[in-house]
Amino acid sequence: xxxxxLLVMWKEDIQPFIGKQITAIENNTKxxxxxxxxxxxxxxxxxxxxxxxxxxxxxxxxHFLMFGDLYINRRKPPEKPVKLSLQFTDxxxxxxxxALRFIEEPLNExxxxxxxxxxxxxxxxxxxxxxxxxxxxxxxxxLLNQEIFSGIGNIIKNEVLFRVKVQPLxxxxxxxxxxxxxxxxxxxxxxxxxxxxxxxxxxxxxxxxNARKLCPRxxxxxxxxxxxxxxxxxxxxxxxxxxxx
DNA sequence: GATAATGTTAGCAT
DNA sequence: AATGCTAACATTAT
Numbered sequence: 305x306x307x308x309x310l311l312v313m314w315k316e317d318i319q320p321f322i323g324k325q326i327t328a329i330e331n332n333t334k335x336x337x338x339x340x341x342x343x344x345x346x347x348x349x350x351x352x353x354x355x356x357x358x359x360x361x362x363x364x365x366x367h368f369l370m371f372g373d374l375y376i377n378r379r380k381p382p383e384k385p386v387k388l389s390l391q392f393t394d395x396x397x398x399x400x401x402x403a404l405r406f407i408e409e410p411l412n413e414x415x416x417x418x419x420x421x422x423x424x425x426x427x428x429x430x431x432x433x434x435x436x437x438x439x440x441x442x443x444x445x446x447l448l449n450q451e452i453f454s455g456i457g458n459i460i461k462n463e464v465l466f467r468v469k470v471q472p473l474x475x476x477x478x479x480x481x482x483x484x485x486x487x488x489x490x491x492x493x494x495x496x497x498x499x500x501x502x503x504x505x506x507x508x509x510x511x512x513x514n515a516r517k518l519c520p521r522x523x524x525x526x527x528x529x530x531x532x533x534x535x536x537x538x539x540x541x542x543x544x545x546x547x548x549x
Numbered sequence: 550g551a552t553a554a555t556g557t558t559a560g561c562a563t
Numbered sequence: 564a565a566t567g568c569t570a571a572c573a574t575t576a577t
Contacts, residue, residue: 307555353556369556371574384574401573403557448556457555514555534568537554 306368308422308455309499311350314374318397321345330389335404337388340364350422351415352454356407357390363407372402420454421495428488435484439477445532446476447491456491458536459514460498464490465540466513471547472531472538478548513539 325344331337347358355366375398388399418427434452447453447461465472468486501507512520519526519541531538
């Protein structure tokens with residue numbers, strides 16, 4: 305469910321909660337959530353797929369995995385088990401199906417913000433440098449590497465590789481620098497488009513490759529295969545996507 | 550009703 | 564010690 309752009313959307317949605325004090329907590333995890341009681345939210349951040357609620361001296365880290373959800377001032381219909389609810393005098397944040405933990409260290413010590421494609425500190429040159437260190441990796445793995453492209457998920461991977469016409473099993477070190485620049489640019493473009501489409505609730509409509517049967521360019525059937533170190537569903541066209549190896 | 554999928558990680562085995 | 568694999572988590576659309 306949760307690639308980076310969705311978290312950015314949620315982050316924008318709950319900006320009004322900054323400065324609010326937690327008055328009650330419903331906790332169905334092993335987390336010692338009580339420490340947040342009476343605390344005031346000082347900031348809301350994201351690093352890729354990590355959703356970060358800051359309390360000044362510590363941070364709650366939420367990862368939504370595949371099926372996670374955040375509901376604001378209402379419960380998910382139909383009624384589902386709540387992992388954590390943070391309650392305020394007039395409002396509520398309800399988290400479902402997520403992995404929670406606290407971060408004690410300052411976030412700047414924990415996160416490389418330059419890796420987050422949707423961060424203001426995103427640095428494509430840092431990504432290029434990291435890619436140079438893994439020339440033998442396949443491109444479909446590299447795009448899902450959160451240390452390099454924090455926030456990129458499987459759908460964005462499939463869509464971007466289709467758009468730039470790169471076959472997913474291409475080797476990182478065999479792609480020309482020009483092609484990498486194109487991929488980096490498209491990762492950004494697509495992530496922000498994903499965000500806008502998601503806000504309008506129409507993002508599936510724009511999939512050109514992911515979960516599609518035929519290539520829209522040449523009407524050839526897409527190959528569907530489970531590729532990469534931990535195999536993920538990958539769609540590609542053997543006609544228009546070029547293998548660099 | 551079964552299946553598969555926008556993801557990670559604890560814990561076990563080697 | 565380090566690496567690698569699997570199970571586990573859970574929801575929803577097809």
